[in-house]
Amino acid sequence: MTNLDVEWAKDWMRRASANLTEHRMELIDLDRAIGDGDHGENMSRGFSFVLERVNDNPPDDVAGVFKLVAQTLMAKVGGAAGPLYGTAFMRAAKVAEGDLDAAWVGTMCEAALDGIVTRGKATTNEKTMVDAWTPAIAAANAAAEAGKTAAEALRAAADAAAAGAEATIPMKATKGRASYLGERSIGHKDPGATSTSYLLATAADAAEAVG
Ligand code: ADP
Ligand code: MG
Numbered sequence: 001m002t003n004l005d006v007e008w009a010k011d012w013m014r015r016a017s018a019n020l021t022e023h024r025m026e027l028i029d030l031d032r033a034i035g036d037g038d039h040g041e042n043m044s045r046g047f048s049f050v051l052e053r054v055n056d057n058p059p060d061d062v063a064g065v066f067k068l069v070a071q072t073l074m075a076k077v078g079g080a081a082g083p084l085y086g087t088a089f090m091r092a093a094k095v096a097e098g099d100l101d102a103a104w105v106g107t108m109c110e111a112a113l114d115g116i117v118t119r120g121k122a123t124t125n126e127k128t129m130v131d132a133w134t135p136a137i138a139a140a141n142a143a144a145e146a147g148k149t150a151a152e153a154l155r156a157a158a159d160a161a162a163a164g165a166e167a168t169i170p171m172k173a174t175k176g177r178a179s180y181l182g183e184r185s186i187g188h189k190d191p192g193a194t195s196t197s198y199l200l201a202t203a204a205d206a207a208e209a210v211g
Contacts, residue, residue, distance in 0.1 A: 004100040004150050008206050009065035010054055015202035017051040020044045023198055030191040034178040038079055039191040046077040046085075062100060066093035080176050081192055084116050084129065091115035105153035106140035109133060109200075120175060127173035127185060129192035132161040136200060151207035158200035165193035 020027070020043040027040030050072045059065045066089045074086035091111040095104075113133040122128045139160035143153040166189065173185035176192075 004062065004104070004207060006059065006061050006065060008210055009062045010058065011206040011209060012203045013047065013050050013054050013065065013069065015205050016199055017044075017047040019198050019202045020047050020195065023195075027191050027195055030189055030194055033188040034173060034181055034185045035191065036079075036177060039081060039195065042077045042079050042081050043195050046073050046082065049076045061096070063093045063096040066090070066096055080120070081129075081195070084120055084192070087115035087119045088112035088133075089115075100150065102140075102144040102148055102150045102153040105150055105157060106137050106144060109137040109140055109157055113137060122175040125171055126175045127168045127171040127178060127190045127193075128175050129190070129196045131168050131171070131190065132164040132193035132196035132200075135160040135164040136196075149207075151204060151210070154200065154204035154207050158197060158204045161193070161200045162197040165189055165197045168193050 020040075024040040024044040027043060028037050031037050031039035050069050053068055053072055054065065057068075059068055070086045070090035070093060073082045073089065076082070077085070089112070091114055092108045095107050095111045098104075113130065116130060116133060117123070120128065120130075122130045124131055124134050136157035140153045140157040143156040148156070168190040169188065170186060171190075172183060173179045173181065173190070178185045178190070
């Protein structure tokens with residue numbers, strides 16, 4: 001298994017764009033239930049622009065891909081998710097150097113979460129994407145410590161993020177638009193936590209495709 005490189009990062013963006021387009025309606029429906037219904041459109045549009053830019057001006061390294069993602073999402077995606085994911089990818093770009101190995105996967109997720117928390121000031125159990133990124137870090141670090149590959153660490157992170165997204169269902173939202181609903185936000189899965197699990201799943205898909 002090779003370490004994660006620029007080809008992986010570009011393939012991740014190809015897969016993210018396709019996957020988020022595929023899940024556009026599902027994310028719209030989740031956001032309709034507890035928000036304003038734009039999350040699926042925000043994410044699929046945002047990552048389509050990212051892919052266009054990656055194809056037009058292919059970056060030389062992983063940090064370059066992540067910076068382009070950050071700039072594109074901040075410029076093109078409205079709502080909370082654009083700046084939140086934008087900051088996440090900007091922070092991830094800053095740690096994308098040296099050996100991008102299994103141990104780095106946890107570092108990347110931690111940098112992303114730091115960006116999201118700096119920007120959005122949410123903590124765990126507030127029914128946001130923080131509830132997907134937080135368990136992803138622990139799972140990635142555990143996989144790395146167990147001697148797994150980078151692809152396996154990404155898969156562990158993605159699976160933990162998916163479980164984290166499921167775990168938002170009984171939570172009451174206290175941050176973001178969903179918090180306006182108070183108790184009525186209970187019983188619905190958070191759209192941002194769900195899109196985080198899809199993003200990480202496509203990162204794992206891209207790493208597994210390299211072999
Ligand atoms: P908006 O809420 O402005 O319509 P989106 O619908 O694109 O933006 O994104 C909503 C998602 O953003 C939520 O599901 C949640 O996961 C995430 N979110 C909102 N506010 C915060 C915050 N303060 N911290 C972390 N994540 C947040
Ligand atoms: Mg919304």
